[in-house]
Amino acid sequence: MTAPCRTGSGGAPASRGQLPVVLRNPAFGAVWAAQVLTQAASRMFQVGVVWWLVSQAAGADRGLASGAFLAVSTLPAVVLVPLVARIVARCPHRSVLAGAAAVAGLVATATATWTYAAQPPTGMVYGAALLLAGCQALFDPCLTTSVPELVEDADIEAATGFELATQSLAGLAGGLLGPLLVDAWDLAGIVAGCAGAYLAAAVLVALTRFPRTAETLAAHAPGDVPQRRTLRHILGELPFIRQVLLCFAAANVFTTAVFVVMPLYTRSVLHGQGSTVAALEAALGVGTLLGSFTGGRLPGSPTAAGGTCLALMALALGMPGLVPGLAVALVSLALAGWCVGVIGVRFVALFQRSVPAADKPGFFAVMQALLGATFPLSSLVFGVLGDHLGARWLCLVQGVGLAPVAVALFLLGRRGRMTAQDGTAMPCASAPESSQDICVDTASLEGAR
Secondary structure: OOOOOOOOOOOHHHHHHOOOHHHHOHHHHHHHHHHHHHHHHHHHHHHHHHHHHHHHHOHHHHHHHHHHHHHHHHHHHHHOHHHHHHHHHHOOHHHHHHHHHHHHHHHHHHHHHHHHHOOOOHHHHHHHHHHHHHHHHHHHHHHHHHHHHHOOHHHHHHHHHHHHHHHHHHHHHHHHHHHHHHHHHHHHHHHHHHHHHHHHHHHHHHOOOOOOOHHHHHHHOOOOOOOOOOHHHHHHOOHHHHHHHHHHHHHHHHHOOHHHHHHHHHHHHHOOOHHHHHHHHHHHHHHHHHHHHHHHHOOOOHHHHHHHHHHHHHHHHHHHHHOOOHHHHHHHHHHHHHHHHHHHHHHHHHHHHHOOHHHHHHHHHHHHHHHHOHHHHHHHHHHHHHOOOOHHHHHHHHHHHHHHHHHHHHHHHHHHHHHHHHOOEEEOOOOOHHHOOOEEEHHHHHHHO
8 A cells, every 4th residue: 555645735646646647647648649649540551551452452362462561561570679679778768759750750741742643553552561660660669668767666557558558549540540541532541641640749759758767767776777688588587478478479370360351351241341441440449448448457367367368369250250240240359359458458567567677678679579470471371361262261260270379378377377386486576466477487587696
């Protein structure tokens, strides 16, 4: 229990404690809003271009074309990991965030100018997607690393939930607008909207003062500040977390394929238009938003909650293949989104508390890359399959493939608890009580000292 704040105004601090985290920490609220803008722009561009390819530009090879586009859009998050980690570790975080958003805004502005002048070649659209994804690959891990600079320690978990909710808000806004703008104003409408969002985010971050800096936090940290280690050392000293990340990377092969399957399912099974894709994207986004805000209230350890959610996702993603229809697809995607939100807030909050502060820039960069590394593969594989199999079969493949990963995560948590009970490992000292199945080897801890 914490003692109430004492000020001369009496009850003001108590009422302030009841405010949402974005109002208690205005700097975090401003940067969080900037992330909403950047991720909404990125999602709007991706969803809109995929629908443009499927409905207009790609012809008979729509599966391969959309899968290749999504693969290109995720490559920077994978190949730029070492560079992103170095930039985030060495440069002021506010400068990195504002600079990434500004560069993305300039790229989108140049693309919009070309698009209004003439119909752009497909290769140019792919190139713009590559550059925009590179900026987003720098922005996201930098913001995650910056959370302790923007909020008090007691607000880290709540701030993490809000930061993860950005994904669902972006999916909701971008998923709604992308296909609708394609149907209304073709590709030009999407790119112009993205340019405005990116530039607004850059201005918002540039005008925000960070209450704390990484140097200030390090200076006030108890004990000696450890030197930053390589990415291999970071994950090597967190064996359980490394295995959890590998489970989620395997799960992503089947879960991220939904962004290829949804447009194909809309066109071939539902025979819908851009508004149908927007509705499906909205269901996924609303579900993720609800999961982000309710995930911290669920009982059980992260692995138990994560395994349950992966099992529910397997059922949800496979159901539209068994029972085709718009209503079934909407409910299934909402459930799948809720599971994604729960998993995100439980595990990222745990990582925030378990990973040493000096290692966070490298860890969150490699986490994003590891989880995103399967996205290009998934997009290409399901894109190619989409040109040879029906969309209903693709839904079934997603569900069947995800089920073994849910079992593996359950077994991983059980093995971690048994190891801790045997005395061969110890829980992370900074992990919350509901996360005591996250363990590291005692030998690794001694080596770190």
